[in-house]
Amino acid sequence: MSYIDPQPKKAGFSEFMNLHTAIPKEIKESFISLSDTDFEYAYMENPGCFTELEGDTRLMNLRFDNSLASQRLWSFLLSEEERLHKSRKAGKTIIGAMKDLGTVPIIAYANPDNIAFYPDGAWWIPCVMEMSEGLLKLSDRAGVGDEFCPARAALAAFINRAHFPIPDLLVGAVGSCCDDFSAIMSRISTLGYKTHWWELPYRREEEPGNGSVRLPTGVFVSEEMVDYVEGQLESVKTAIEETNGTRISDSDIAGSIAKTNKLRILIQSIRDMAYRTNPCPLPSLEAQIVEMIALHFCSDMDESINVISHIEQMMKKRVANGEGILPADNCRVVWVNPVADLRVMNLVEDLGGRIAGTEYLFRHALIQIPTDIKPMRALAQTALCDPMIGPSIYRAKLVADEAVKYSAEGVIISDIPGASHCATEGRMIRDYVADKLSLPVLEITVPPLTDSAIGQISTRLEAFFEVIKDRRNQI
Amino acid sequence: MKACLYCCNTPIELVESFGLDARRFVSSGATSDESRGEIHPGVCSWCKTIIGSQTDDDILVASRTCDQAARVLDFRSRQSGKTLLITHMPATRTKASYQYFKSEILWQIDRLSEITGKSPNEDRLDESIRKWNRIRKSLRENRGLLSGSAFVALVHKIMDGETNISVNSDFSSGKQDSSSMKIAVAGCPTSKAEISFLEMIEKNGASVVLDATCTGDRFSELEVEESGDPVENLAKAYFERIPCIRARPNTEFFDWMKIKTKRLGVEGVIWKTLRGCDMWTAELERAKTVLDLPVLGIDISYSDVSSPRIQTRVEAFLESLR
Numbered sequence: 001m002s003y004i005d006p007q008p009k010k011a012g013f014s015e016f017m018n019l020h021t022a023i024p025k026e027i028k029e030s031f032i033s034l035s036d037t038d039f040e041y042a043y044m045e046n047p048g049c050f051t052e053l054e055g056d057t058r059l060m061n062l063r064f065d066n067s068l069a070s071q072r073l074w075s076f077l078l079s080e081e082e083r084l085h086k087s088r089k090a091g092k093t094i095i096g097a098m099k100d101l102g103t104v105p106i107i108a109y110a111n112p113d114n115i116a117f118y119p120d121g122a123w124w125i126p127c128v129m130e131m132s133e134g135l136l137k138l139s140d141r142a143g144v145g146d147e148f149c150p151a152r153a154a155l156a157a158f159i160n161r162a163h164f165p166i167p168d169l170l171v172g173a174v175g176s177c178c179d180d181f182s183a184i185m186s187r188i189s190t191l192g193y194k195t196h197w198w199e200l201p202y203r204r205e206e207e208p209g210n211g212s213v214r215l216p217t218g219v220f221v222s223e224e225m226v227d228y229v230e231g232q233l234e235s236v237k238t239a240i241e242e243t244n245g246t247r248i249s250d251s252d253i254a255g256s257i258a259k260t261n262k263l264r265i266l267i268q269s270i271r272d273m274a275y276r277t278n279p280c281p282l283p284s285l286e287a288q289i290v291e292m293i294a295l296h297f298c299s300d301m302d303e304s305i306n307v308i309s310h311i312e313q314m315m316k317k318r319v320a321n322g323e324g325i326l327p328a329d330n331c332r333v334v335w336v337n338p339v340a341d342l343r344v345m346n347l348v349e350d351l352g353g354r355i356a357g358t359e360y361l362f363r364h365a366l367i368q369i370p371t372d373i374k375p376m377r378a379l380a381q382t383a384l385c386d387p388m389i390g391p392s393i394y395r396a397k398l399v400a401d402e403a404v405k406y407s408a409e410g411v412i413i414s415d416i417p418g419a420s421h422c423a424t425e426g427r428m429i430r431d432y433v434a435d436k437l438s439l440p441v442l443e444i445t446v447p448p449l450t451d452s453a454i455g456q457i458s459t460r461l462e463a464f465f466e467v468i469k470d471r472r473n474q475i
Numbered sequence: 476m477k478a479c480l481y482c483c484n485t486p487i488e489l490v491e492s493f494g495l496d497a498r499r500f501v502s503s504g505a506t507s508d509e510s511r512g513e514i515h516p517g518v519c520s521w522c523k524t525i526i527g528s529q530t531d532d533d534i535l536v537a538s539r540t541c542d543q544a545a546r547v548l549d550f551r552s553r554q555s556g557k558t559l560l561i562t563h564m565p566a567t568r569t570k571a572s573y574q575y576f577k578s579e580i581l582w583q584i585d586r587l588s589e590i591t592g593k594s595p596n597e598d599r600l601d602e603s604i605r606k607w608n609r610i611r612k613s614l615r616e617n618r619g620l621l622s623g624s625a626f627v628a629l630v631h632k633i634m635d636g637e638t639n640i641s642v643n644s645d646f647s648s649g650k651q652d653s654s655s656m657k658i659a660v661a662g663c664p665t666s667k668a669e670i671s672f673l674e675m676i677e678k679n680g681a682s683v684v685l686d687a688t689c690t691g692d693r694f695s696e697l698e699v700e701e702s703g704d705p706v707e708n709l710a711k712a713y714f715e716r717i718p719c720i721r722a723r724p725n726t727e728f729f730d731w732m733k734i735k736t737k738r739l740g741v742e743g744v745i746w747k748t749l750r751g752c753d754m755w756t757a758e759l760e761r762a763k764t765v766l767d768l769p770v771l772g773i774d775i776s777y778s779d780v781s782s783p784r785i786q787t788r789v790e791a792f793l794e795s796l797r
Binding site: 142143144145147148172174175176177178179180182183184185186187189190195197198199201202204222224225228231232235391392393415417418420421422423424425426427428 | 513514515517518539541542543545546547549550553561562563565566567569571572574575578582721723724725750751752753754756757758759760761772
């Protein structure tokens, strides 16, 4: 049972389907999800199934990494809804974590009878289904219109109940979260779903000393703040325990943290290769998905580690062979914010760019969780590294650090339409990066479907890459 | 030294007790003040005027309530070099959140002490608490004497720092017409320019008997205990006041609205949201189901506060109530 990847390149949808057909059946059947239940299943479906049966028609407009590992990654991602439904049949308790992006699922997965996911992820449904699902229209009718970020699709998904299974418990992080999702969560909760709220306070940095606590990212905050968040996360744990009926011990949490850290080490290794190595061994689209897996393990913690490990192995092979998928002289840029339309990640590479660092709003989900302190305290400290809960300058520094780390030649800020943080953050990131690194910055807005805006986005990206190339010539 | 406070959840008593010349931010509502193109146009007008208005304050003081405002203040502070003090006002209403809010107040005391070089002074704080209790009590007790527009104009005046109010002069103009239709207004903070919006409602035969914005009756419905530990009393009063719409859950706000509208005999509610304000906009549909009253949703920006579109919608709404 063997399969040799073709020469690395990006494949169109038809070619991607053909590649899938060429993969031996035994290999496809060896990729199993929910292996701890009676409902285990092989998730490697032909990509055509997702377009024809699930309506994920945007896939037909994307170009994919042509490796087996990439096929596996995409199938794992696209079969998540099915996995959630099967989990319910298998008797698992479903936790819908909202907004904290990376912390609550670790608590939930500490009990293998739980499964956790972010309904926030519904923001991609209008893109993937090319608006055929009508979620944004439904959200409009519910009074949450296009002045909100596309995450409003989550509200509509809770109204029409046509996508993911309704969680047994919703856990919403509020306080210092964005206005958009705070408002959306409030509306979701009033639909009658059991919701537990917990507070993420404003992260105000302190000077070292005087009892301040050093967070994993190196910033210092007050001990009261860490105590408070630890208490908040204890309340989340209790709510999950009460929903599932089973206690979660510190050692259960420690076990979940260990797996999470393992996954995050793999993701860091992938980031380093994808954003630094020349030629680039992984397209930015797949790299973005890899980072996203860190949030809730795509609803299967153990298999997510296998999937990401597969990607890492494939990349190591490419790097060792000096193989890549992009021309070596593509312009290196840090990408800020996830894109609502996945197609843009293809576009940026097609027009001469490559990603050299990212800041997708959830850096705290990529860092190692401390293992030398109490597990719940470690989670509190990690949650407080959330780039969205403090001053914008913190994020600007993260962007600048990425630019330095991966030798970026520019920064692209991809604004999310309607998002409260985007209104001022872009300017502050631009000023900081220009001041500290003298790098050019481009700010674009990416709607859930860029088809009508693709001309102006392309022109702006092309012009930006021209600027970068001119700067190369001047040096 | 001058301090400007940007959220009604920030205790002005505390800031004043350090000898600072403190006022609360009131948006002029002048479109010429709207951010001067420095930030994204999707930001609400109130936040835009934070950027655009030229003030001589030395310190900006705020609570972390809505994300937009916190980020706009962060931006303004960095642009102007002015000190920004942000304390976290929890959205959750638990005991732990109260304790945290109290620790935030203590942090603010330390910072104010550093900035002013003055030690916290319990006598001055007591004095300030008594002063603001008097002002708010006077507003509450005489609320019925004033029309909605006159009441909000008076609140603006007080927020602006003119705190020497007199019942004889300040409550003598803009009488409430007790025979007219009773209306409540809820939503985003009211700017000075929006007084004309309230007057327009009144000209159309209605009285704004309840203003549930941050710059209306919720401003005055706060009383700080005057005996005991003043810091504890301040924290308790501000934490337990009628919660902001961003509280999670925010049932307390709607419960308060229901009680007040019933008690005041309100016949309809105008839900006034600034374009770009997610917190109030998202709750409009909920208000329509929860309040058990006719609700008119109006999205407004300062540039169209007196537009025919707004006027026609208000007129039609009031007509439908007759």
